[in-house]
Amino acid sequence: MDKFVKFTGIVAAIDRPNIDTDAIIPKQYLKSIKRTGFGVNLFDDWRYLDPGEPGQDHSKRRLNPKFVLNREPCSRAQILLARENFACGSSREHAVWALLDFGIRVVIAPSFADIFYNNAFKNGLLPIALGNAPVEQLFAEYKKSEDYRLSIDLEQQVVSNAHGVEIPFEIDESRKYCLMHGLDDIGLTMQHADEIRAFEQAYYERMPWLQ
């Protein structure tokens, strides 16, 4: 996993609550056995005017000119702004892979669905939960600007705009640490392998029916 470093990126906004994982990456693309290549199908039903299937040449499909990710400069967005309960629904990590593969590195919303929130950190995508008021402010600024950019500083836990207005955000310390150092969870857990073995021994003695 890459280390998360401070950056300034183009913002794309989708002004609706409860954007679900079926919208982020429709089911037909979940048939892939790879982790890559999902970006072209991010928000597929909204992004294209014709239905898509895996294996098809998506560059030949009709783009929906109204959809934000088809418009300049948002087609190069690295930051996605949305409303509450972002990525509710299924556990498909493909939703995170699709966002990352498209180029999105940060999603800002008032709240996230739990499973997506977890999945995001495992892949180096930073979900930033801000209050309703700051999100409203970002939407207002976004709507006034042709090329809206934000800077994301994970170390300082601050989102800032071009005018230097700063919005602080909360993040779990251990998650922040892993993201900043690009750490692999499995490697971290394996450091405790002896503890897990000791736990198991006592556990199965007490509950032999689980053995």
Place this chain on the structure above:
Amino acid sequence: MAGKTLYDKIWDLHQVRRDDDGTVLLYIDRHLVHEVTSPQAFEGLEIAQRPLWRKRSILAVPDHNVPTTGLEYGITDPVARLQVDTLNQNCDKYELTEFKMGDVRQGIVHVIGPEQGATLPGMTVVCGDSHTSTHGAFAALAFGIGTSEVEHVMATQCLIQKKSKNMRVTVAGPVAEGITAKDIVLHIIGVIGTAGGTGCTIEFAGEAINNLSMEGRMTVCNMTIEAGARAGLIACDQTTLDYVKGRPFAPRGEIWDRAVDFWSDLHTDADAVFDREVVIDADDIAPQVTWGTSPEMVCSVTGRVPDPALESDPIKAGGMQNALDYMGLAANTAFDQVRLDKIFIGSCTNSRIEDLRAAAAVVRGRKVADTIKQAMVVPGSGLVKQQAEDEGLDQVFIDAGFEWREPGCSMCLGMNADRLEPGERCASTSNRNFEGRQGQGGRTHLVSPAMAAAAAIAGHFVDVRNI
């Protein structure tokens, strides 16, 4: 010291270590695996040359991509076939228990776990599927995980977790005649909202919940994720024990007695305190129908499609209008005016034998309306299908004009060939009415099996209590 909730108890049992910041290494007892969210995890293990920690914790089954008709031809979609073949190869390579296609025990992962006794009280159960919450019906802490976590559990038998908040939803009093588990849970989601349980584990309690069979409890816990909570729980009682006893993976003899003794503590202590409590009056629950594109967009069949103009929050009103536009519905429409194209009875929410019996009881001796293009029943597993056929339910459905299919996830998410065409409207016993969920442009109304059956006969929604 205050008592413990059921969630506290199961959590504490499985805590391998705890860091100062509250990060816990949580031990996982049962890992259910299917073809869609596992290939990348197996690949990750292989690249890192990591072995599986505890192979016997895994039970694998293909379900999402499996065709529900023409099984003799295998999977004709080459992309889907590769995914199922990959699961088979991985399970063979690592010597994991898998119920392959053609095995009578094959079926939807959340149906076969309990059916086999692979889900036991007090367990932690995970699967790369959000509807893993289903297994909470057994007083097991069960939740969906992403593929990175699937790999993590395979490699370490643990997950890195922070504890959720304790929430309890009490459904007080008995429900009225004709009200099912599906109506209860849809009503709960309507009350607390699709993010109402985010960050929480929800324990369901109260007379209406206690009165449910295990299959009804599974329906309720299954849809916990639709209220934003990763896990739902119901206390262990005699109903639980009666269901589990004698199943293939369940303990036997003296070990069974020890387990039962241990499980008797799997309930919330009387003096435990919840972070959040919601009490719902069971009397308020009528048969439910969703009208929008989120499970919280639900109301009683006796009501009408709501009017965004009456919603004071402009963001909410906008969301409602978007949903109505997508669903092709006008505000204030009565549900008996909503005509349907397709009927789907199946999914991990409602494909068990009691669901099929409830639907068959409505259908018996009647015919599917001429205006319905397709009505199908997809049993949750090969064993459910066999049981239904032993009871003659297949013939009841076939005589009425339903298609009787092979087990799988099917039209709940339309990964196989079973799906809605753009604009088609479906009464579905599944769990998600998201845009495009059952097929691009498809319009899903979530209902109980009895309500879906009644809609098939009438051609539009009706209050099942009136037929």
